[in-house]
Amino acid sequence: xxxxxxxxxxxxxxxxxxxxxxxxxxxxxxxxxxxxxxxxxxxxxxxxxxxxxxxxxxxxxxxxxxxxxxxxxxxxxxxxxxxxxxxxxxxxxxxxxxxxxxxxxxxxxxxxxxxxxxxxxxxxxxxxxxxxxxxxxxxxxxxxxxxxxxxxxxxxxxxxxxxxxxxxxxxxxxxxxxxxxxxxxxxxxxxxxxxxxxxxxxxxxxxxxxxxxxxxxxxxxxxxxxxxxxxxxxxxxxxxxxxxxxxxxxxxxxxxxxxxxxxxxxxxxxxxxxxxxxxxxxxxxxxxxxxxxxxxxxxxxxxxxxxxxxxxxxxxxxxxxxxxxxxxxxxxxxxxxxxxxxxxxxxxxxxxxxxxxxxxxxxxxxxxxxxxxxxxxxxxxxxxxxxxxxxxxxxxxxxxxxxxxxxxxxxxxxxxxxxxxxxxxxxxxxxxxxxxxxxxxxxxxxxxxxxxxxxxxxxxxxxxxxxxxxxxxxxxxxxxxxxxxxxxxxxxxxxxxxxxx
Amino acid sequence: xxxxxxxxxxxxxxxxxxxxxxxxxxxxxxxxxxxxxxxxxxxxxxxxxxxxxxxxxxxxxxxxxxxxxxxxxxxxxxxxxxxxxxxxxxxxxxxxxxxxxxxxxxxxxxxxxxxxxxxxxxxxxxxxxxxxxxxxxxxxxxxxxxxxxxxxxxxxxxxxxxxxxxxxxxxxxxxxxxxxxxxxxxxxxxxxxxxxxxxxxxxxxxxxxxxxxxxxxxxxxxxxxxxxxxxxxxxxxxxxxxxxxxxxxxxxxxxxxxxxxxxxxxxxxxxxxxxxxxxxxxxxxxxxxxxxxxxxxxxxxxxxxxxxxxxxxxxxxxxxxxxxxxxxxxxxxxxxxxxxxxxxxxxxxxxxxxxxxxxxxxxxxxxxxxxxxxxxxxxxxxxxxxxxxxxxxxxxxxxxxxxxxxxxxxxxxxxxxxxxxxxxxxxxxxxxxxxxxxxxxxxxxxxxxxxxxxxxxxxxxxxxxxxxxxxxxxxxxxxxxxxxxxxxxxxxxxxx
Numbered sequence: 001x002x003x004x005x006x007x008x009x010x011x012x013x014x015x016x017x018x019x020x021x022x023x024x025x026x027x028x029x030x031x032x033x034x035x036x037x038x039x040x041x042x043x044x045x046x047x048x049x050x051x052x053x054x055x056x057x058x059x060x061x062x063x064x065x066x067x068x069x070x071x072x073x074x075x076x077x078x079x080x081x082x083x084x085x086x087x088x089x090x091x092x093x094x095x096x097x098x099x100x101x102x103x104x105x106x107x108x109x110x111x112x113x114x115x116x117x118x119x120x121x122x123x124x125x126x127x128x129x130x131x132x133x134x135x136x137x138x139x140x141x142x143x144x145x146x147x148x149x150x151x152x153x154x155x156x157x158x159x160x161x162x163x164x165x166x167x168x169x170x171x172x173x174x175x176x177x178x179x180x181x182x183x184x185x186x187x188x189x190x191x192x193x194x195x196x197x198x199x200x201x202x203x204x205x206x207x208x209x210x211x212x213x214x215x216x217x218x219x220x221x222x223x224x225x226x227x228x229x230x231x232x233x234x235x236x237x238x239x240x241x242x243x244x245x246x247x248x249x250x251x252x253x254x255x256x257x258x259x260x261x262x263x264x265x266x267x268x269x270x271x272x273x274x275x276x277x278x279x280x281x282x283x284x285x286x287x288x289x290x291x292x293x294x295x296x297x298x299x300x301x302x303x304x305x306x307x308x309x310x311x312x313x314x315x316x317x318x319x320x321x322x323x324x325x326x327x328x329x330x331x332x333x334x335x336x337x338x339x340x341x342x343x344x345x346x347x348x349x350x351x352x353x354x355x356x357x358x359x360x361x362x363x364x365x366x367x368x369x370x371x372x373x374x375x376x377x378x379x380x381x382x383x384x385x386x387x388x389x390x391x392x393x394x395x396x397x398x399x400x401x402x403x404x405x406x407x408x409x410x411x412x413x414x415x416x417x418x419x420x421x422x423x424x425x426x427x428x429x430x431x432x433x434x435x436x437x438x439x440x441x442x443x444x445x446x447x448x449x450x451x452x453x454x455x456x457x458x459x460x461x462x463x464x465x466x467x468x469x470x471x472x473x474x475x476x477x478x479x480x481x482x483x484x485x486x487x488x489x490x491x492x493x494x495x496x497x498x499x500x501x
Numbered sequence: 502x503x504x505x506x507x508x509x510x511x512x513x514x515x516x517x518x519x520x521x522x523x524x525x526x527x528x529x530x531x532x533x534x535x536x537x538x539x540x541x542x543x544x545x546x547x548x549x550x551x552x553x554x555x556x557x558x559x560x561x562x563x564x565x566x567x568x569x570x571x572x573x574x575x576x577x578x579x580x581x582x583x584x585x586x587x588x589x590x591x592x593x594x595x596x597x598x599x600x601x602x603x604x605x606x607x608x609x610x611x612x613x614x615x616x617x618x619x620x621x622x623x624x625x626x627x628x629x630x631x632x633x634x635x636x637x638x639x640x641x642x643x644x645x646x647x648x649x650x651x652x653x654x655x656x657x658x659x660x661x662x663x664x665x666x667x668x669x670x671x672x673x674x675x676x677x678x679x680x681x682x683x684x685x686x687x688x689x690x691x692x693x694x695x696x697x698x699x700x701x702x703x704x705x706x707x708x709x710x711x712x713x714x715x716x717x718x719x720x721x722x723x724x725x726x727x728x729x730x731x732x733x734x735x736x737x738x739x740x741x742x743x744x745x746x747x748x749x750x751x752x753x754x755x756x757x758x759x760x761x762x763x764x765x766x767x768x769x770x771x772x773x774x775x776x777x778x779x780x781x782x783x784x785x786x787x788x789x790x791x792x793x794x795x796x797x798x799x800x801x802x803x804x805x806x807x808x809x810x811x812x813x814x815x816x817x818x819x820x821x822x823x824x825x826x827x828x829x830x831x832x833x834x835x836x837x838x839x840x841x842x843x844x845x846x847x848x849x850x851x852x853x854x855x856x857x858x859x860x861x862x863x864x865x866x867x868x869x870x871x872x873x874x875x876x877x878x879x880x881x882x883x884x885x886x887x888x889x890x891x892x893x894x895x896x897x898x899x900x901x902x903x904x905x906x907x908x909x910x911x912x913x914x915x916x917x918x919x920x921x922x923x924x925x926x927x928x929x930x931x932x933x934x935x936x937x938x939x940x941x942x943x944x945x946x947x948x949x950x951x952x953x954x955x956x957x958x959x960x961x962x963x964x965x966x967x968x969x970x971x972x973x974x975x976x977x978x979x980x981x982x983x984x985x986x987x988x989x990x991x992x993x994x995x996x997x
Contacts, residue, residue: 027876034841
């Protein structure tokens with residue numbers, strides 16, 4: 001019986017040899033394929049093993065990580081809830097991440113090249129200090145005001161957006177899109193729950209996931225008159241130049257008559273440019289636009305930032321939240337020639353003109369800041385996990401100079417007149433010089449008008465503190481006045497919170 | 502019937518039996534190896550804590566120490582009751598058992614709330630339960646060594662054990678599912694929170710019966726045969742009982758859907774038959790039957806379905822686990838991903854994610870360990886298993902009686918086959934059939950049965966290595982057969 005026993009011994013060796021060879025195949029040859037497989041949750045678990053850094057606004061953490069007892073060690077939570085959702089985005093387990101969470105993912109996760117020193121230190125100390133912290137430019141008070149005022153607007157608008165920026169730097173002070181959503185369920189470790197929450201938001205007809213402040217465009221209405229006025233000022237017209245007006249004006253060759261919002265607005269045949277802006281005189285600006293020509297208007301709009309497709313709002317150097325390009329449209333006939341009717345309508349911000357609230361705020365900001373437009377940004381500082389080292393501090397950068405300081409000064413005067421004597425009175429803040437421009441934009445004949453306001457606040461030395469744009473979608477009558485009121489509240493909050501930013 | 506033992510007196514062993522060789526018990530070697538194994542287990546526990554808790558608690562050595570005390574006890578028992586037993590067996594098994602306890606404790610630590618991790622008691626959780634079962638199993642093994650002073654003595658109970666084996670296998674199938682069913686498989690006896698898997702013990706009982714029966718009949722089996730298709734088949738009446746017992750067991754297991762164990766019994770049966778008869782044709786017949794049967798079951802599962810559908814499903818999963826990676830192929834896929842992630846060096850003890858593996862405390866423990874110890878760690882474990890199996894076979898080679906040869910050879914091979922079935926299963930070498938990984942997987946029945954198996958191997962190796970002259974001053978007995986096999990054994994008349 002020894003011969004078969006010896007052979008059995010050989011058989012066992014062969015069997016174990018097969019196991020060994022197969023384990024080599026799996027653990028050496030196929031290892032990378034398995035390690036990086038889509039079905040391998042280990043990568044994710046490793047992702048959640050290190051404490052992700054905070055995102056902070058005005059000294060308060062608005063995105064933070066909590067330790068759990070589950071397989072995924074840290075749960076991402078958003079104490080600010082819906083208020084900061086469109087800025088922060090969210091970091092879900094199984095969906096794609098959005099917002100600042102996506103833009104600054106490497107730094108927050110601690111995998112950024114910048115944090116290599118911290119990781120090396122962790123290796124030696126055995127600690128795991130987590131990812132870096134992202135400090136936003138948002139002012140807590142301004143953001144609170146923007147969110148609460150927009151949500152509780154007095155005209156019952158369900159959708160809208162508000163954005164405030166510091167005209168001197170481009171730092172975003174407030175950014176709200178309405179309706180918003182709670183990002184917390186999306187970051188749930190229960191992936192079915194998270195997916196259900198996401199699907200519900202995605203299928204919501206109100207589009208809560210849309211960032212209306214940055215990536216949605218609507219006809220700007222009369223706020224566009226600031227662009228036309230700037231073009232006029234550069235083409236031999238002054239604040240006091242009498243321009244043609246009247247109760248109604250029909251563009252030559254074709255088109256329906258252009259009227260003013262109310263009969264009391266510029267019924268006289270000629271008004272000053274200042275008065276036309278103050279009262280928001282449609283007939284005056286329609287004729288002004290036709291007089292200047294489509295190319296002049298389009299070029300001026302482009303210099304203010306229209307047509308820019310690659311603008312992002314995040315760090316100043318790179319990346320950030322994507323924005324939509326604002327457009328003036330073709331302003332042409334079907335045959336390619338100039339179309340006075342289209343030009344007249346475009347000059348009062350209708351027809352194919354489309355603007356983001358961000359662009360509106362940038363126009364107001366450049367007027368307030370002597371014609372210099374600063375590149376908007378959201379990330380103020382990147383702090384090391386232990387908060388001792390700063391890896392990035394925003395240094396304000398000029399984006400472009402749409403108008404000369406002189407033209408800016410004239411525009412400023414006219415916009416201040418709007419708030420002091422005209423349609424934007426509700427934006428006024430006592431002790432500060434506030435300028436602005438209201439806008440009421442028709443979207444479709446059967447839908448209520450959109451209400452707009454762009455404006456700025458200057459302190460008593462004339463230093464610009466805040467520039468803002470508020471948009472209330474389908475707000476109906478009184479929409480622009482309500483937008484002006486909200487804008488005033490936001491700027492007031494921004495003024496009250498100079499150090500918190 | 503003295504012929505039964507003649508193969509034992511081959512020239513090589515006869516030389517050893519002449520008393521020329523100086524008998525060495527090598528008990529001190531066993532003790533040193535055992536201490537080394539426990540040091541490794543303690544080091545493993547410390548590494549787990551360092552990785553998982555970021556600190557090493559002052560009590561990290563407790564599980565290793567508890568195991569050390571238990572194994573040291575068994576070592577002392579061996580010293581007195583089986584002084585010539587193979588010195589490598591106990592340390593090798595102790596290392597595996599210790600790593601198993603350590604890994605189960607590592608799972609407990611990973612699952613415990615963060616606040617409780619550093620204060621997890623030694624006997625808490627799965628690791629603690631396994632530790633307690635180890636204690637019980639080792640005591641039982643020691644008792645078996647004490648009671649069974651000569652391995653041949655159990656051949657007296659061969660028929661009883663054979664019957665008991667069948668009963669143990671069948672018990673869960675006839676008991677109501679409320680008692681026997683767990684996770685869809687009816688393999689258990691669960692009473693008042695206490696559960697055992699009787700099938701684990703049936704393996705041992707049946708092998709004793711096979712060994713005894715085949716030794717008694719080996720002459721007729723190898724000589725009295727009918728030639729059919731160029732192969733000599735034994736007569737039905739000679740082979741009948743053992744085939745019957747085996748067939749019942751396998752059918753019941755198939756009915757219970759315990760495919761791994763039925764495969765194990767099949768291999769166990771074929772190999773003992775081959776060792777007993779020394780005819781390669783049995784291996785060939787076994788392999789043909791096995792692969793033929795497997796293929797037939799696969800085809801029937803595809804076409805007819807019903808009771809064979811399970812075979813088909815398992816084969817399909819095996820052929821392409823990534824076809825349905827989140828449902829049917831989930832277990833296998835997760836096992837492969839864990840092994841792949843471990844790579845060559847592994848994530849380190851405590852550095853992996855065993856929580857992502859289904860059944861990681863049981864069927865997939867080897868994959869969980871593979872993620873953390875890597876290819877090098879798993880290779881080392883395979884070598885330890887191989888060492889145990891080959892040491893068992895060596896005891897079989899050296900022992901002087903046929904019954905001991907068949908018993909030790911069968912047990913050693915069965916242990917090796919079990920490792921092959923489960924490790925091959927989780928690494929996609931063969932279709933996955935649920936099976937415990939000996940000494941590593943959580944579960945008292947498996948641990949206890951395998952420790953009893955080791956006790957038998959220790960006893961046989963003691964018999965094999967014990968100098969013949971030392972036994973009561975008797976002269977060398979080159980042809981000494983087991984007396985138990987002689988009484989009552991009717992003389993077989995060989996009819997050509």
